[in-house]
Amino acid sequence: MSAQIVSGKELSAKIREKLKERVKKVEREKGFTPGLAVILVGDDPASHVYVNNKEKACLEIGMKSEVRRLPKETTQEELNALIDAYNAREDMHGLLVQFPLPAHLSQEEVLARISPKKDVDGLTVQNSGALLSGLPGLVSCTPKGVIRLIKSTGVEIAGKHAVVIGRSNLVGKPVSVLLLNENATVTMCHSKTKNLPEVCAQADILVAAIGRAEFVTGNFIKPGAVVIDVGTSRVDGKLKGDVKFDEAVEKAAYITPVPGGVGPMTITMLLENTIDAAEMFH
């Protein structure tokens, strides 16, 4: 049996069609257009590509987008002042600062400064506390996209055993909490986990988020599992996931590809969060 491919590209396209309608509805009923502000410091080429993609995605669904590209010499004080200005602006409902920052700038200080109500990346302490405590808040985009992909398979999450490999603040930890909130039994694994293949082979739902190309081989996969591959590593110029696709596809029931799986969902969830923020807090 070969697994069904769960296309994040297709799911994203469907969701973005609905978001387009939501933008129109906000305009019609509330008289304004949801807007996302992005601050980009320095000249990291990958970051410029990501930010351009975000801007394009906003415009495609009819949202406003404003990108501030700052030189890499920008000081923390200048960055802080700009964050404060966007926190106060009524026409921008989401605000994100693209990471990584140049080394002299503090990511922690940035995250402590962004208004939790505009934190569409869901990375402020306030929003991660809300997530853990089960309170309303903005949820980190990639973890949110992972849950949507799982749900798109039709497989019920409640009561299933989900195993998450990787415990980053960006993916592993929030995705574990989200799966718990969906009533899965959740096991959190990482570099110190013993017998990792055996632990993973118990998973009805396996989420790989470690960033090591093709680390998850066929013996990690329980037959019939849902496998979500969050990792992206570049190997010889080719984008590879954390999962050895050729092996996993023969055992899983559902599997996301890399590219075209989790990746497209992240920006889609960013758009959704911005519209949510506009509706909730404007």
Added chain:
Amino acid sequence: MSAQIVSGKELSAKIREKLKERVKKVEREKGFTPGLAVILVGDDPASHVYVNNKEKACLEIGMKSEVRRLPKETTQEELNALIDAYNAREDMHGLLVQFPLPAHLSQEEVLARISPKKDVDGLTVQNSGALLSGLPGLVSCTPKGVIRLIKSTGVEIAGKHAVVIGRSNLVGKPVSVLLLNENATVTMCHSKTKNLPEVCAQADILVAAIGRAEFVTGNFIKPGAVVIDVGTSRVDGKLKGDVKFDEAVEKAAYITPVPGGVGPMTITMLLENTIDAAEMFH
């Protein structure tokens, strides 16, 4: 083989001796005495007992304690004003509002109002976000006590499989994150978990925090495990834990009793948090 009993009473006594020294050191070096303020609304008899115990424990180690007992008719506005006053007071370094509150008062509003720097119960969104994100903050007392009890056995947590039953904001979720931070592989179980005994029987470290008397029977226990029993239920006037002690003690290597296990650690961690808050933020 019969398990070694892990006495929270004895461990608490040892820790409190050290805290007594820390209080003296703060007085000597910084010229003030750490102080804990407790607000108690209404006449719930159990709450009055808890609050009296907290006050007594503060005084015993040389700390200051101030308890405000308010009538059950107290309004949210009055309670909020009192919280604001304690947030501003320089001689009180910890502040907690005893739960449960009378039904007309909002626990959520209280937790949003207490300064995270004085939140010695570790229950504000700010502190639970810090916990999940791995940032410094004040950690909830019972989960912190659970980790100390495990460490007191000398069993290494890193690389072990820990299973937590129960996912409350007060215990299950924070204890899972703390165990993850200690490099355990952590499985979070709850009422929707299938094959619970089998899942638990994989645990090198088992934490039961569900509040169902003697729910965890011998077949849940891996031989040689560390078993921490957080539950307390009153059955026919007797205090019972979540673990069927007589069965578990024959399989575990270490086990906490009820009473005298986790219970005494909670107040001890409250004292420690108050001294930490005094040292960090005064």
